[in-house]
Amino acid sequence: MLALIQALADGVMIGGVYAVISIGLTLVFGVMGIVNFAQAEFLMLGMFAAWFLWAYVGLDPLLAAPIAFVLVGGLGMLTQELLLRRVMHAPPVAQIFLTVGLLIVLENGALLVFGSDYRSVSTPYQAQALKLGPIFVSVPYLLAFVASAISGLALWFFLRASPYGRAMRATAQDPMAARLSGIDADAMRRLAFGLGVGLTAFGGAVILPYLTVSPTVGGQFVVLMFTVVVIGGLGSIAGAVVGGLFVGIVQSLSGLVFPIQLQNLVLFCVFIAVLALRPEGLLGARR
């Protein structure tokens, strides 16, 4: 029973981070209608940005996370302007394979520039845990969770309350109507893609204290992120939060029963089942 509660607590912690990295993916789909297969590579870039800031500037990854957000977000806006904008009205094939090409370029580019080494950081809180009654809460998990929650709330506030956020939501709902009311849809897509991949990079930076980074780290997250957004409904931000927590908990609980490589199998099966039975997501958002 105790193991169960412990697994639940861990699941919520990791799930919170999954939620934030997946919000980026769902935001991109919501505004642009494109599934970005390269999204996990931006997570990898965020992790590398945080690692270099830690190694050369001595910055804690949690403090480096906002910088990773800005750097990768800028790169994302550039990507949207130079590449994705050109396939906005192309058939899905072109969109899918453009982002697949981007995935290959980013992964191999990282291999070229950073080498294939696995890198990790050391922080004073790395091995610490808080004792809350009968269960332990790992400090790096907790900090990553808190940072994720703050960034998620910030995004939510941005979308709800700022004029840019409202314009972005309008573009997501109806690009034509948005344009008629004077919104620059191209600018909104650029902003959405930058924000989306920046947020994913932010998530990458905050998980660095308990993971290692290498050019291929994206592969571990790609199907996971898709599972999260599909469970929540592609394009729904609240859905990504629920999906993230759900996936974190499923992963953590299935860890009690199955060996590690089968944990992903459980996720994949959930993923296919959700796609088949409720492609609009468990929450039933219309987009």
Add this chain to the structure above:
Amino acid sequence: MTRPTKLAAAALALLAALCLPLGLDHQGYAIRVATLVFLFGAMAQSWNVVGGLANQMSLGHAAFFGIGAYTSTLLLIHAGLSPWLGMLAGGVLGGLAAALISLPTMRLSGHYFALATLAFGEVMRVVANSWAGLTGGPVGLSVPFAPDSLALFNFKSTVPHYYIALAALCLVTAIFVWIRNSALGYRLRAVRENVDAAEVVGVDTARTKLVAAVISGVLMAMTGTLYAQLNFFFDPDTVFGAAPISIRVALIAIVGGVGTAIGPIVGALVIIPLEEAANLFLSSQVAGLSGFAYGLILIAVILVQPHGLAAIGRRFQRKSKGAS
């Protein structure tokens, strides 16, 4: 091109392909690359049945390919069954797997279908990696050595593999053309253009998609056996991998021209030698350079020529027709 010119061109190309080994070293690298071109052409053509005719962008065809490779090799190891028969068994299992995955993904299209099939391929990869009792796990499987024998599909020279791969490509292409021109092909086109309209005029859209998926799965699984016998060794991450198989075959068809019979052949002729050259010249320099170049070319093709290279030829024709 008119139909007779097309046939003449195809016959000429086939003749050239038949004569090619005469000029090449029988154990050499060049003939191996040529064999891979035909093999991957056949795989991309199998994918084209679903990806091109039904316009369902599958990113999980490695599932069927791996099933084919494992079925024939395991039957050869444990029962001594000839890979030719193992190939048929693999085809049946591949078809069953295709039917299985079709049921839940039938109603999906576009990005959703791509995601679901991607996950299915990954499921198969994880299963093959973890079920070590059956598959040997991540270590991989070696095809048992046998003396030179057609019956056991075992050759020292690459030349027989070359002709078998060529035959496979011709056969799959013939099946593709036949389906495209058959009633099934017309139903598939109706489904591709507009599912609801097809349903209204009485096309059983679910059945149509299912039949196409099963044919594609059977053919893809059979090419898995050819690959296993050519390579003598494979592991789950290669035959069930998304990047080395699923994405690659889709890419070949897309670069060449989705939904056309010539597309996968053109695509394989471009992509496979390009990959081999990149590996040969670039990977010895720095890790990642060849992959980097490969990705850039992919992006460039999609941005410059989103309908595939086959469309370039068509455009020239139209121009010359307009001029005459």
